[in-house]
Amino acid sequence: xxxxxxxxxxxxxxxxxxxxxxxxxxxxxxxxxxxxxxxxxxxxxxxxxxxxxxxxxxxxxxxxx
Numbered sequence: 001x002x003x004x005x006x007x008x009x010x011x012x013x014x015x016x017x018x019x020x021x022x023x024x025x026x027x028x029x030x031x032x033x034x035x036x037x038x039x040x041x042x043x044x045x046x047x048x049x050x051x052x053x054x055x056x057x058x059x060x061x062x063x064x065x
Contacts, residue, residue: 003050003054005050005053005054005057006057008054008058009053009054009055009056009057009058009061010058010061011058012054012055012058013057013058013059013061013062020059020062023055023058023059023062024059026055027052027055027056027059030048030051030052030055031052033048034048034052
């Protein structure tokens, strides 16, 4: 399964029903979970890495307007 980070992040950035706080909260939740996985030496799923990249990119796109 190929994930198009650019396409998904631009869709999220243009969705006005998602607030800046929602982006921040989602990113914080993902980062906390990644930290927990790293501390417990749990393998990190690629979908978590993609999710973080998509949210970071969407947040950046929204703030670049």
